[in-house]
Amino acid sequence: MKNICLIGNPNCGKTTIFNKLTGTYQKVGNWSGVTTEKKQGLYLDDKTVKITDLPGLYSLSPRSDDERAVLNYFIKEKPDCIINVIDGTNLERNLYLTCTLYKLGIPVVLAINFIDDLRKNGIKVDVKNLEKSFNVPVVTVSGLKGENLDKMINLAISNNKIIAKPTQTPYDFIRKNINAFISEQSTRAKKVTEKIDKLVLNKYLAIPIFICTIFTIYFLSIKFGGLLSEKVKAFFEIFSVNTKNSLIKINAKPWLISLLIDAMLGGFGTVISFLPQLLVLFLLLAMIEESGYASRIAFIVDKPLSRVGLSGKSFIPMLLCSGCTVTGLMATKTVESTAEKRASLFLSPFIPCGAKTAVFGWLSGVLFDGNVLIATSTYFLGLGCIVFFGKILNKTKIFSDDEGLFVLEMPTYRIPVAKNVAFVLWEKIKDFTFKTGTVIFAVSVILWFLSNFGFVGFVTNNKTQSFLYLIGNSIKFVFYPLGFSTPETSIAILSSFMAKEAVIETLGYLSPNVPSLFLNGYSAYAFMAFILLSPPCVASIVTAHKLLNGKKYTALMLIFQFITAYVVAFIINLIGIIVNAFGGLLFLVCFVIIIMITIKVTVKTLKSCGNRCVKCKGNQKCQKKSKRSTTI
Amino acid sequence: MNLNDLKEGEYGVITLIDENLYGVERLKELGFTDGTIIEVVRRSPFADPIMIKIRGCHLSIRIKDAKKIGVKKVEKYLLNR
Numbered sequence: 001m002k003n004i005c006l007i008g009n010p011n012c013g014k015t016t017i018f019n020k021l022t023g024t025y026q027k028v029g030n031w032s033g034v035t036t037e038k039k040q041g042l043y044l045d046d047k048t049v050k051i052t053d054l055p056g057l058y059s060l061s062p063r064s065d066d067e068r069a070v071l072n073y074f075i076k077e078k079p080d081c082i083i084n085v086i087d088g089t090n091l092e093r094n095l096y097l098t099c100t101l102y103k104l105g106i107p108v109v110l111a112i113n114f115i116d117d118l119r120k121n122g123i124k125v126d127v128k129n130l131e132k133s134f135n136v137p138v139v140t141v142s143g144l145k146g147e148n149l150d151k152m153i154n155l156a157i158s159n160n161k162i163i164a165k166p167t168q169t170p171y172d173f174i175r176k177n178i179n180a181f182i183s184e185q186s187t188r189a190k191k192v193t194e195k196i197d198k199l200v201l202n203k204y205l206a207i208p209i210f211i212c213t214i215f216t217i218y219f220l221s222i223k224f225g226g227l228l229s230e231k232v233k234a235f236f237e238i239f240s241v242n243t244k245n246s247l248i249k250i251n252a253k254p255w256l257i258s259l260l261i262d263a264m265l266g267g268f269g270t271v272i273s274f275l276p277q278l279l280v281l282f283l284l285l286a287m288i289e290e291s292g293y294a295s296r297i298a299f300i301v302d303k304p305l306s307r308v309g310l311s312g313k314s315f316i317p318m319l320l321c322s323g324c325t326v327t328g329l330m331a332t333k334t335v336e337s338t339a340e341k342r343a344s345l346f347l348s349p350f351i352p353c354g355a356k357t358a359v360f361g362w363l364s365g366v367l368f369d370g371n372v373l374i375a376t377s378t379y380f381l382g383l384g385c386i387v388f389f390g391k392i393l394n395k396t397k398i399f400s401d402d403e404g405l406f407v408l409e410m411p412t413y414r415i416p417v418a419k420n421v422a423f424v425l426w427e428k429i430k431d432f433t434f435k436t437g438t439v440i441f442a443v444s445v446i447l448w449f450l451s452n453f454g455f456v457g458f459v460t461n462n463k464t465q466s467f468l469y470l471i472g473n474s475i476k477f478v479f480y481p482l483g484f485s486t487p488e489t490s491i492a493i494l495s496s497f498m499a500k501e502a503v504i505e506t507l508g509y510l511s512p513n514v515p516s517l518f519l520n521g522y523s524a525y526a527f528m529a530f531i532l533l534s535p536p537c538v539a540s541i542v543t544a545h546k547l548l549n550g551k552k553y554t555a556l557m558l559i560f561q562f563i564t565a566y567v568v569a570f571i572i573n574l575i576g577i578i579v580n581a582f583g584g585l586l587f588l589v590c591f592v593i594i595i596m597i598t599i600k601v602t603v604k605t606l607k608s609c610g611n612r613c614v615k616c617k618g619n620q621k622c623q624k625k626s627k628r629s630t631t632i
Numbered sequence: 633m634n635l636n637d638l639k640e641g642e643y644g645v646i647t648l649i650d651e652n653l654y655g656v657e658r659l660k661e662l663g664f665t666d667g668t669i670i671e672v673v674r675r676s677p678f679a680d681p682i683m684i685k686i687r688g689c690h691l692s693i694r695i696k697d698a699k700k701i702g703v704k705k706v707e708k709y710l711l712n713r
Binding site for chain 2: 167197295405
């Protein structure tokens with residue numbers, strides 16, 4: 001068995017080559033002890049050749065998780081040959097990694113990718129010269145067209161040449177020889193990219209164009225995808241009703257019917273009904289990512305988000321969370337910095353998802369006479385908590401950026417290739433269905449058991465005998481400081497972890513008079529705040545767990561979200577108690593103080609960034625002024 | 633003069649990178665070495681980060697990092713020679 005691996009800079013076309021080489025035989029393998037996904041597969045034309053696709057990297061120094069994983073791979077698997085894939089349109093930067101490969105002592109083949117692009121632009125690559133300089137075989141390939149890939153593999157199988165140890169620093173060496181390697185580096189695509197950027201990143205147009213794009217993604221994936229999901233759900237309902245009827249006909253036991261219909265079919269239905277929404281979402285995201293616009297979005301919104309410890313790349317995940325937290329959290333895969341990814345996973349669920357919005361709509365109808373402001377205010381409560389708790393998280397060790405450096409590559413725009421998009425789509429959907437789906441399914445069966453069984457066995461109509469009710473009754477004291485401590489609300493909170501919309505069913509089913517469950521309006525609002533901020537549904541928690549890489553962080557996330565929810569709900573309840581005890585006057589005083597503090601903080605924040613970005617937009621004098629003021 | 637002092641469309645030559653900047657090695661890998669020509673392409677609509685062109689690649693970096701990269705301003709016509 002020959003063991004060959006592909007390495008290269010991010011975005012140099014490795015994965016396209018990998019997919020061409022291995023076809024449908026590829027499988028995703030999570031390796032033990034490493035955090036990043038690498039792909040392995042067998043070469044289509046010769047099954048004795050194993051090919052590994054490693055994450056993109058700029059050098060061999062183990063600084064990020066990705067790079068450590070790559071080094072571990074070299075130590076553990078000892079590949080027979082490395083194929084160093086090089087983006088021919090960015091030869092200068094890409095050759096840096098090549099220069100450092102001699103350290104590994106493993107034979108190398110250089111594959112200059114995007115040769116079709118270069119040829120179209122009349123750019124010539126001097127293969128002979130490259131071979132002479134690096135002392136290894138060089139081949140020009142096109143991953144997209146599949147050109148020369150067989151030649152590349154054959155070279156790799158027979159090659160035993162190692163990169164020559166350079167006599168000068170890598171960039172000096174490259175600079176000196178670059179004109180001998182390639183006739184020109186600027187392609188037409190690069191010039192077109194510069195022109196597109198001039199438009200989409202224009203000072204005045206950038207934000208409107210960005211908002212339009214976001215609106216389109218939001219509308220299509222949440223509205224259109226949601227519509228498709230509804231259709232699937234409706235289909236499942238008809239299907240389960242029919243199955244139930246036929247089960248009743250054959251006189252099946254009631255608990256068996258409940259298990260099959262409510263738990264198993266219901267759980268399966270939940271998983272499946274996520275799929276259309278995810279499909280639309282991933283399709284749009286893959287297109288935005290493939291085209292190169294995603295980096296531009298990150299470029300535009302980085303500044304506001306960096307203030308709360310997130311980065312430009314956390315924007316899309318947060319946006320998607322307003323539709324469904326699961327889809328939003330899945331999108332954090334594109335956030336590279338571990339600290340920022342963690343912060344995104346911790347904070348994004350504060351944005352009310354579709355199910356939470358439904359709950360708040362229902363609750364404000366039952367408790368606040370359908371006051372629209374109450375339901376809408378939850379969005380602002382969520383956003384406020386992201387800003388406030390984001391700042392706090394940012395102060396802690398595990399959330400202060402581990403890289404400290406934000407470098408974002410702005411790739412050349414490319415028209416998305418249907419096959420690539422489809423491939424990414426399939427991978428992600430498969431991932432969701434098998435990894436996340438199985439857990440959702442299992443948990444819904446467990447919760448079904450708890451809510452339908454008690455010490456008396458199967459509970460048919462008296463829900464107060466079920467295990468869930470007993471648990472709710474025994475934990476209700478926890479919520480006493482928040483103003484709601486009835487078994488019903490406790491159960492509603494517990495069942496909300498299965499799916500947030502379960503709050504409606506639970507409260508509506510268990511209590512004929514919902515307002516009587518709460519002390520007053522404030523504690524009712526505290527309940528809403530708790531539902532908003534407490535850990536999201538099981539599906540979301542599982543998704544977050546898969547992305548957080550480590551039980552420790554999942555536990556920390558749950559604790560953080562629980563404490564946040566508890567504290568915020570407690571404060572709301574406390575305000576209620578103060579207002580009720582001392583009347584509106586004291587509240588007015590408190591309110592004025594809070595407003596004054598808010599104004600002060602806002603002014604302070606504006607001042608700290610103001611000299612540059614608010615008043616004069618990058619004026620040089622102002623920066624000097626701000627520098628001087630900080631030194632004094 | 634530091635990288636953040638260059639205006640849009642201006643060119644500079646890297647003279648010094650603050651060795652205390654966390655991730656300075658990463659910048660060097662990306663080609664931020666002494667004597668490299670760098671162009672500030674544009675600023676983000678919120679003024680930070682800035683988009684630069686170095687060794688034929690477009691990258692964006694935050695102002696706080698750009699402040700730690702010393703440059704000497706160069707006129708464009710001198711570069712084309």
